[in-house]
Amino acid sequence: MVFQEERITEIGKKLHQAGMKLTPQRRATVSTLLEYQTKHLSAEELFTLIKQKEPEIGLATVYRTLDLLTELRIADRVTFEDGVARYDLRCEDHQHFHHHLLCSVCGKVEEIHEDLLVEVEQEVLHKYGFKVRDHRLTFHGICAACSKNIKQSN
Amino acid sequence: MVFQEERITEIGKKLHQAGMKLTPQRRATVSTLLEYQTKHLSAEELFTLIKQKEPEIGLATVYRTLDLLTELRIADRVTFEDGVARYDLRCEDHQHFHHHLLCSVCGKVEEIHEDLLVEVEQEVLHKYGFKVRDHRLTFHGICAACSKNIKQSN
DNA sequence: TACACAACTGACAATTTTTTTCATTTTTGA
């Protein structure tokens, strides 16, 4: 958990740069997001988990903190098919949001951290004059494991 | 509006194939979706508009119809930053969902109907074994008009 | 035609998710 502490400190700095504080509630929220990276938890789910660390925290604070982190681009909000907002920490070294693979069979969400869209974004700039600063890309389909199962069962 | 009628009849056929009817309420919903294509209206917004055609319709029916159209892949649900579900008719000749350009300055949503992702999807198949069947791609950035304005004001 | 049945509907209640309000507490800087 050494890396976690470093990461939290770093995020604390970003908050301070924006004139805000790393309160115990915010620390617990960030730490939980770190702990459950790639899990795409909703505000409610996070609230339940964060309360284990910081039992006094209220749901509204979790919402407020998540909004704050999203605004500062420390976290990203993403919505899959159920319509509930979910939260992901943005990777330190990536300025763009990562992509998701959503399996229609098992429902699993995989992450892709390479930036597949460099060329596409240049095309968008040339053809439409649109300057891309960020993106949301989710593929719907069948994951490797489920493809295998389908083949076997035939 | 000749094309609209054709399009509605065609969608009626799809419903029948699935064992469902093209009721007046559903017809009014589809027709409104056609009329306001590319507007990305929410269920509430559609409800207000549809009532002008079909005053007896209830909000629940609009939700039910939109769910139905989404399931039959006649329409697509998409969520932008405000978290509200919005609905787009899928283009007849496109089997994939189209893309969106969301301007952070003026808030406008443009559509891109060309499929920029063919190569990316092959890459995803090769690298991750994930068979893509559909996608959601939204670019966040600055549209051509706003870029121009920003330059001028400097 | 009559009838049975399934699809469909509107009204409204209920639920779920998110935001707002407000009184109180904490922190910070002068």
Add this chain to the structure above:
DNA sequence: TCAAAAATGAAAAAAATTGTCAGTTGTGTA
């Protein structure tokens, strides 16, 4: 030390969506 600003929890409120249910409509079949 003290005043202002920032942050918080609890609860109410708002917004979005879904479920319930009694009644209607349409369809196929005898």
